Amino acid sequence: METNEQPASQPLGVAAIGYAFMGKAHSQAWRNVAAYFDVPAVEQKVLVGRDAEQVAEAAARYGWKESATDWREVIARDDVHIVDICAPGWLHAEIAIAALEAGKHVLVEKPLANSLPESERMVAAAASARARGVVSMVGFNYRRVPALAYAKQLIAAGRIGAVREVRASYLQDWLADEGAPMTWRLRKETAGSGALGDIASHAIDQVQYLTGDTVTEVSGRLHTFVAQRPGPGGPEEVTVDDAAWATLSLASGAVASVEVSRVATGRKNSLRIEVYGSEGALAFDLERLGELEFLDATAPAEEQGFRRIVVTEPGHPYAGAWWPQGHMIGWEHTFTHQIRDFLEAIREGSAPSPSFEEGLQVQRVLGAIEESAAAKSSTVHL
Numbered sequence: 001m002e003t004n005e006q007p008a009s010q011p012l013g014v015a016a017i018g019y020a021f022m023g024k025a026h027s028q029a030w031r032n033v034a035a036y037f038d039v040p041a042v043e044q045k046v047l048v049g050r051d052a053e054q055v056a057e058a059a060a061r062y063g064w065k066e067s068a069t070d071w072r073e074v075i076a077r078d079d080v081h082i083v084d085i086c087a088p089g090w091l092h093a094e095i096a097i098a099a100l101e102a103g104k105h106v107l108v109e110k111p112l113a114n115s116l117p118e119s120e121r122m123v124a125a126a127a128s129a130r131a132r133g134v135v136s137m138v139g140f141n142y143r144r145v146p147a148l149a150y151a152k153q154l155i156a157a158g159r160i161g162a163v164r165e166v167r168a169s170y171l172q173d174w175l176a177d178e179g180a181p182m183t184w185r186l187r188k189e190t191a192g193s194g195a196l197g198d199i200a201s202h203a204i205d206q207v208q209y210l211t212g213d214t215v216t217e218v219s220g221r222l223h224t225f226v227a228q229r230p231g232p233g234g235p236e237e238v239t240v241d242d243a244a245w246a247t248l249s250l251a252s253g254a255v256a257s258v259e260v261s262r263v264a265t266g267r268k269n270s271l272r273i274e275v276y277g278s279e280g281a282l283a284f285d286l287e288r289l290g291e292l293e294f295l296d297a298t299a300p301a302e303e304q305g306f307r308r309i310v311v312t313e314p315g316h317p318y319a320g321a322w323w324p325q326g327h328m329i330g331w332e333h334t335f336t337h338q339i340r341d342f343l344e345a346i347r348e349g350s351a352p353s354p355s356f357e358e359g360l361q362v363q364r365v366l367g368a369i370e371e372s373a374a375a376k377s378s379t380v381h382l
């Protein structure tokens, strides 16, 4: 097994695998991270994709020195120290394990993988790579929204007391139109699941991240509203869920509800989290991502009410690196923050969060929701 060492004076060479939506989002983060944060120098070496012409065009546009079509050749290169996996979930395990074994630091998009066995193998590979100083992390980018990172700080500082209830919903409408075409995201063999793996993974990660707690019990339900979608050769069967619901018990005794949908007409990208504690409450909506609502229930009753915090102060997480207070940042900045934290862990030789182990815990919850939904064990017919 190799190690991932490069002379301290030389930049870390980065390879990104995948150049579509997530590849594009990660590329802009690699491109601007060093301009805003004090991080080890990086070089955007190579962007990898299956279509030679398209990946070459994307590489040129997004600031990569080269493009390639064979990820195996790329992870074998001595000038590549970091592998950023932005490919669909069905490719995560194979690429991540090979890259870790080759001694490369690995950042992988969420969800960790499409299945529990794959996720477990990835965790084992990350643990043995860790022993050789190799860093790995899962891309739950919403942990790096300043308002959510600040919410976590407030909860950890006891500002809302003991957490009792969390309501987490993630609603989108890009599949509300029955004519929306078939994609890999709608096939079980490529996506693993539908709204569940795609966006409930974020919601569940937030529940555990914000509270610092662990889900121990699950009751779930899945539903597919549009069973067929237009494919290139005619209608194709949708084999994943459009929407999912779950109630979760947490180890502390708190309870969370999760509701996700990709057919929620009018909701564009609404990850909404409400946390209710014994002494206060917090609320956040990704469609207004610069704001956090905070209620202090220890104030005199007459003065209580949710107040809106504009999370752009230099003292707020990540915010000070950008613009003066009140000048908003957006969705894409979360990827820059994520890469900043990943690079910081590489510099310090520490283990960044969310680890593959944390990604696996989310997979366990997703698996339990599927199991519960299939068993219909808590369904009562009237």
Ligand code: SOE
Pocket (backbone or CB within 6 Å): 021, 172, 198, 199, 269
């Ligand atoms: C598509 O539903 C998607 O791009 C997710 O895959 C992302 O993780 C989420 O951030 C936005 O929506």
